[in-house]
Amino acid sequence: MEKILISACLFGENVRYDAGHCLIDDPDFLTWQEEGRLIPICPEMAGGLPAPRPPCERDLKTGDILDKDGQNFTEAFYNGADLALALAQEHGIRYALLKEHSPSCGVNIIYDGTFTSTKIPGSGVTATLLKNNGLSVFSEFDLDALKSALKGA
Numbered sequence: 001m002e003k004i005l006i007s008a009c010l011f012g013e014n015v016r017y018d019a020g021h022c023l024i025d026d027p028d029f030l031t032w033q034e035e036g037r038l039i040p041i042c043p044e045m046a047g048g049l050p051a052p053r054p055p056c057e058r059d060l061k062t063g064d065i066l067d068k069d070g071q072n073f074t075e076a077f078y079n080g081a082d083l084a085l086a087l088a089q090e091h092g093i094r095y096a097l098l099k100e101h102s103p104s105c106g107v108n109i110i111y112d113g114t115f116t117s118t119k120i121p122g123s124g125v126t127a128t129l130l131k132n133n134g135l136s137v138f139s140e141f142d143l144d145a146l147k148s149a150l151k152g153a
């Protein structure tokens, strides 16, 4: 049975910057949960950040991850990405389901670093690291594609 690494906020844990969650509402998702296939991690909290915490975006010029006041959280974000990859490798995981738009978990779209709610094509640091290490990474908007991939696995 293929396990799936999942953003802890999509799993229903209150780990977001605002201490909330974004639990996925889907019957197959509930089945995966009951089967114990889902391995949750919040990379930002694993990297040492609390909830709540300031929302951060990646500065497109430097690559650093900052809050809107310029406080630099880059190290925690990259530490969390390393821990997410280590967890995936520990469980032999080949698939990940991550929260779109996050500077950690965003799969296809992230914010542009201006704190103006402007979105651009791109991936968060955890999603990028997982992709670069051979995982297939899906966002909550690609749930059907993940289901298809699992059927063929």
Ligand code: SF4
Residues within 6 Å of the ligand: 007, 008, 009, 010, 015, 016, 017, 041, 042, 043, 044, 045, 099, 102, 104, 105, 106
């Ligand atoms: Fe969710 Fe990922 Fe942000 Fe944690 S880092 S709150 S798991 S999107």
